[in-house]
Amino acid sequence: MTISKIRVPLTVAFAHLPNVSVRVQAVYVPADPYAVQLRFPSSAGRADTTEWVFARSLLAQGMDPLALTPAGDGDITVGPAEADDYVEIVLHPHAPERTRLFARRDELSSFLANTYMKVPDEQEDHWIDWAGAWSWLRRCVLEAGGAV
Template identity: 65%
Template structure:
């Protein structure tokens, strides 16, 4: 099993910036098989901003029809955009204004296909290092230590 990451660059447009396009990174790590990461460049150039959410949320949102509501609760929702060749991703940071962005459907589809080729659906558990997971749980929760 290859544990190499899948990295791709996505073109996204921010609604609050007049749909100005920005390039962001999408990352999938087989050792964290349930998650995907969107990495945004920092406006200040100091640190990247990373949003991590369920791979299945991305897929379910991409499958929504134009007449259906976006999926997701909490920090991120994913659903169809008015333009059929885009997917709408809405970020709801705690205590901050909502950020609505539009990602190209073809780029997301390619990224998701690579992720599922690497780790097929319902085989995610085989990729988790359970010994390390339990060790982390013991350190962080039971002993009150830092991650």
């Protein structure tokens, strides 16, 4: 199955940059159905971007309006912010130099809803190119001198 990516601009604010907002892009690629991406523009006009890739289910859990604590145990957590109309996303939450950003709940909710319209929950496996993944794995093993 081939279907186009979802790309949605979001406005985020970083905790360490008061009064500064940044436009980032939330991206969902149906061929990688379990993941969502946040793409940040590079500084100084460079063409490359910085991407955070994490589980769509983590975003959904962290967006739950009844959640009292952030979702996630790894490198990214998503959870409620002090202001109800924002969501807090933290990169490296257990490190001293963690990065905290705040995104508008309505923008993230709309993005997340669109991802589930493209690929419904528990239908993700149908969107993965298993034959292509197997071919890629075989090539990697053979190039490394292994046997398949």
